[in-house]
Amino acid sequence: MTAAHHHRVDDVLKGPIKSKTVFPVLVLHLVNERPDHGYGLMQRVDEICGDLIAVNTNKIYPLLRRLEERGFLTATWDHPTKRSRRIYSITKTGLERLDRIKGSMLPYLETIENAVVQLKRRLYGGRA
Numbered sequence: 001m002t003a004a005h006h007h008r009v010d011d012v013l014k015g016p017i018k019s020k021t022v023f024p025v026l027v028l029h030l031v032n033e034r035p036d037h038g039y040g041l042m043q044r045v046d047e048i049c050g051d052l053i054a055v056n057t058n059k060i061y062p063l064l065r066r067l068e069e070r071g072f073l074t075a076t077w078d079h080p081t082k083r084s085r086r087i088y089s090i091t092k093t094g095l096e097r098l099d100r101i102k103g104s105m106l107p108y109l110e111t112i113e114n115a116v117v118q119l120k121r122r123l124y125g126g127r128a
Contacts, residue, residue, distance in 0.1 A: 023053055024063060025105065028090060028098040031073060037085035038064055064088055072097055 023045075030036065030044050038060050045055045064086075067073040072094030078085040090098070 021101065021105070023055070023059070024067065025098065025101045026053070027060075027063060027067065028072060028094055029102075031088050032090045032095060032098060035087050035089040037078065037087055039085070041088070067094065 026045060026048070027041060030041055036044065038057070041064075042055050042057070042060050045053060045060075049055075064073065064075070068075055068088070070093075071091055073088045074091055075086040075088050077083065078087055
């Protein structure tokens, strides 16, 4: 058994990358792929994660405002003369932050992936 398999589930979830980090990094990643508005980002998160990351307007818009306040995102109105959707784009600072988080997140995600594979193998053997 590797060192990664010695982690208990609660140790993994309390590790250096917490679940509250996953959602912001995913949003930064998606905006880096393609600028988008809040509702579009909610749909894209749902396509990737389904119910694993519950996302709604009470979660996405405060996060987008926080990321913008911290200088990780910029936002422009979709239509310049009337109030419409705000389109979010990543900044240089946001891209640097994304790269830094992704660098430390990979070992965490691999630990979770290995734990799930082990659990599946133990519970279902060769049937799964």
